[in-house]
Each structure stands twice: as C-alpha cells, then as structure tokens.
Amino acid sequence: MNEHPPRRTARRIRAVRHAMTATAAAGLALTALVPTSASASASASAAPAAAPRPDVVQQRLDALVKADGMPAALATVKGRDGRSRTYTAGVGDLATGAGVPVDGQIRAGSNTKAFTAVVVLQLVAEGRVGLDASVDTYLPGLLRGDGVDGRNITVRQLLQHTSGLPDYMLAPALLDFTTIQYRYFEPRELLDGALAQRAVFAPGTGWGYSNTNYLVAGLLIQKVTGRPYAEEVTRRVIDRIGLRHTYLPATGETALREPHPHGYLNTGDTGEPASGARLVDYTEMDSSMAWAAGAVVSTNSDLNAFYGALLGGRLLPAAQLAQMRSTVPAELLGPGVRYGLGIQSRPLSCGGLVWGHGGTAPGHRSRGGVTEDGRAANITVTTVPEPPAAEHVTDAVDAALCR
Incomplete structure (x- = not known):
C-alpha cells in the first residue's frame, strides 16, 4: 500500500488531482499571422516604416513563462484565412x-473525452447505442x-456529466x-x-465533472464493438481524419514517441510561481490511470485539426453533432461555460463562442x-498552474481569438 506523502506535498498534489477532475475548460481559437510592417511612403521625406505590432x-x-513560472508554453493558432x-x-x-520543440x-x-464521446455518438448513429438507454x-x-445504480443512469448522462457518479x-x-x-x-x-x-x-x-463517466463510456465502447477502446478511437477518429501525431499509448508505453517538451509535476505547497526545485519530471508515465478519460x-x-473536423461535420452526422452541442450550464468550469456531450462552449470576450474541451x-x-468561423487555437503549458496562472492560460487563448 502506498504511503501518504508529507502533508504539504500531499496538499499540492491533491490540488493537481482536483484540477484534473475539472479539466475541461473550453479551448479558444484564433488568427494566424503577425501583422506586417507598414510600408514606407513613396515620398522621399516620409517617416520610416512603422515597426510591426x-x-x-x-x-x-512569454508572460506565462516569465511571470507565472511555467517551464514552457507552446501554441498553434489558425486564422480565418486557414x-x-x-x-x-x-x-x-x-x-x-x-x-x-515546435508543435511538440x-x-x-x-481532450480525450471528446474523442471518446465521438465514438459513442458514432455508435448511436449506427443504431448500436441509445443515448437515453440505461448503462445497464x-x-x-x-x-x-x-x-449508484446503472439501471437509472443513461448514456447521455455519462457523456454530459449529469450521472452523479463519484470521481475515481x-x-x-x-x-x-x-x-x-x-x-x-x-x-x-x-x-x-x-x-x-x-x-x-x-x-x-445536477451537473458534476467526473472522470468515471468516461471510464464507463470506454467500457461501453469495448462491450458494444467487441474491440479494444484504443483501436476504436484510432480507427474511427485518429486515422479517419489523418491526425499523424496523435495516439493512445500502448499498454506499458511510458515515453512520448516524437519530439516534446518535458512535463513537470509541481509538488510544492505554495501558490508562488513554480521553481525547478519543486518540479518533478513527469514526462514519462503510465497513462492507464487516465484511459478513456484522458490518455490521448x-x-x-x-x-x-480534431476540433475543426468535429465541428465541421466530418466525424458525426448532423443529428449526432447537434446532440453533442446541446449543452447544460457548467459554471464550475468558468463563467458562462456550458457542457454538451464531451465538448463544451465558452463565451469569448469579443463575442461568440469557442468550442473545445x-x-x-x-x-x-x-x-x-474552434470558433464557428473556423478559427482555432490550442495553448499548452508544461506544468499544472494554480490560480491566477491557471486563468492566464485560458485568457491567453481568448486574447488570441479576440485580438
């Protein structure tokens, strides 16, 4: 049996664990290219060209690293021009x-939950699963x-976190x-x-974020298809839309396959910016503890590309995509956040919604x-931030979308 860590370390790790249970805040999307410098005037006496904004x-x-103490931050943003x-x-x-590494x-x-929900909804479209049928x-x-009684919990309630199941x-x-x-x-x-x-x-x-819902959804996929969960996600989602750098780790696989930034578990007990002395390299790990809820x-x-394909109708028929985007309030994840079936919406400061997980x-x-007009953005930091740094990650995506 595992020995409990010292109280301060346990308190910090418990905060990380709770962050994982509510890890679904919507993503944000954005434009792509840096504005070009203004061209010089044709007049010989014109002022020098303006510097790029x-x-x-x-x-x-840069602020996430320098001010908030994140070891690294990386992003990809896509504009209206594609x-x-x-x-x-x-x-x-x-x-x-x-x-x-660039795009490591x-x-x-x-984000795995959106992949899992897509497969379940594909099975719904095939007539093999009923959204309002019981788990039993x-x-x-x-x-x-x-x-807890699976006879009283529906598949829809699993995907929407309205089942009341406690979080494993x-x-x-x-x-x-x-x-x-x-x-x-x-x-x-x-x-x-x-x-x-x-x-x-x-x-x-009620509504309550629980990883157990998606653990059960993964078991349901396996039971209905007769195939391993990872194989179904790979065949139905990853390979279907050509996600060349996305995979579910094989049993016992702990290292990442391609160039990547290292990820760090912060075991400190204060809200100060992370420091190297308190960071444990957690790049390699057995991701079985996350499975259908978080192993991608x-x-x-x-x-x-995944969220763009999903919202663009390339993964689900219109009827199932509409069900996925039918949301309930999920203010625990942030002001105005609403949760659908494995996907959520968040209002942008400049108007409109961003859809992601x-x-x-x-x-x-x-x-x-992604946004309705096809903008997209994803930002990743390499440790789990505490407030206010946690909000700064979400704010960064909003700023990208709304600049």
Missing part, C-alpha cells in the same frame, strides 16, 4: 536547457454502489501521483475506486478549441 500570442506565452502559426516560449527540458507532442488530458442495457450490473480520481490510490508514475491500472480497478464512494447526486438532478497524446496542431495531465495543461 507585438504579437499578442507570443506576448502571452493559415496556422506555431509559437514557443521557455525551456523544453529543465535538466539540459534544451529548447521547446503533449499529453492532451481530458450494455453493461448489466456494472454500476452498483452507495446511491478522488480515490486514495490516486492521492499521490509521485508514487504511481509507472503503475498500471486496469479500468475495473479504477472503477472500484469510484464505487467505493457515495454518489454525488441522483442521476439527472497529441500536438496543439492536431487538436486544432481542454485537458490536464500531471505534467501538462492545454486549453483550446
């Missing part, structure tokens, strides 16, 4: 001082516990990430950690998404 995306990434630009700031490896791979965390229809007897990430076995970095978890083992807790509310009577590895550019893993946090 500072790029707001680069400014925000052109994309990548950005980096900070250090990609604190031990060596190496730079940040990152652990996408709860497909996984009889699986959900039984204190206030709050189980004692996951208290201290430093002790489970390379530990393998079976999905049923994680589910047992959830069912040892009491239901949060009766199904359909991707890049900022691939996440932009966002994700947190022990060493990464991503925020991003």
